[in-house]
Amino acid sequence: MLREAFPCLHQQVNGKDLVYFDNAATAMRPQVVIDAVNDYYCRHNANIHRGVHCLSGRATDLYEQARASLARLIHAPSPDNLIFVRGCTEAVNLVAQTFVRERLKPGDEILISHLEHHSNIVPWQILCQQTGAKLKVIPMNDRGELVLDELDTLMNERTKFMSVIHVSNALGTINPVKELIAKAHAKDIPVLVDGAQSTPHLKVDVQDLDCDFYTVSGHKMYGPTGSGVLYGKATHLEAMPPYHGGGEMISKVTFEETVYNKVPAKFEAGTPNIAGGIGLGAAAEFMLDVGLEAIAQREDHLKQYTEQALKTIPGLRILGEASQKSPVFSFLIDGIHPHDIGTIIDHHGVAIRTGHHCTMPIFQFFDVPGSCRASLAFYNTEHEVDILVESLNQAKAMFS
């Protein structure tokens, strides 16, 4: 069974079998990913791209094969459309400070949505401070869905860029990004999609979406922490100025001037997270082997099972019940603080997250400081959901 592929799932915490429902914070890694990282350090350890010796050649091949695997995963036209980054946070900052910064003048607008993670809010606020541009927000409703009625006003001649989340890490909402992109493009507005929570769960096709940029977070999709890729359309990547300056991103340096390397090296200054990139490639291959449709189907079933199960608990309120949703449940229980719930059920071996999940504006909307969040992955089981419900009922009993 697939679950066997994930060694960290098979342990006891607090004397109970671990139930890991914190996948939206970071997922578990299959043995093939751990082996790929280990193998690089044990057998191929060398710096990439510059070496003429055998190990450097092998490490370079592995790193570039990983780029190709990721291109296959999200159906990018070429591996050269992908820039290795530390994760989605770095990817958004890169696009903000290169592609978007050059296009802004005071009074211009950047459009995001109410469902964004802080990493898709703060970089734009910094950019607005630097340029005099303004941040505009697509509103949400109490089901946790975006309200698209005002889109025609929100997308106007001042709008220079839109950056939207594909799947909400806090509520699980799957946004209609293809429709949003088409609407933005009709007004010549380029679009970045934050794919941190979509790539682990859905089949993503960047060419079908026609997005200008797409961000992938390695550690959410069963890869190493501190790894990720930014997809960009080739014309944009060619035209954009570099982000970081240093080694690797140049083809010639004199004290008078520097000629930059070609894409994607132009954006990859310094020695990268080589082991992380190789591990991320192994994660992409693992997902392709399991099958992206199979993953989505299994998670859809788990989502329905969990929703039914949570609804049996009196006094439990699920925040955000979008019609299109991935298996992420933010919930509150009457009279018990989320941190208390998290701490009590940890004693039953159940790992969930409590707090604002780096999405404070969502909780300002619901007028609560935070929630409990159970986020599932395809390797979770119905039995684990039953344990969650049992432990929540016990937490309730303690407080009644």
Ligand code: PMP
């Ligand atoms: N966007 C979303 C929706 C996320 O869930 C996260 C991580 N919690 C990020 C962005 C940031 O990603 P990373 O950790 O790769 O920087």
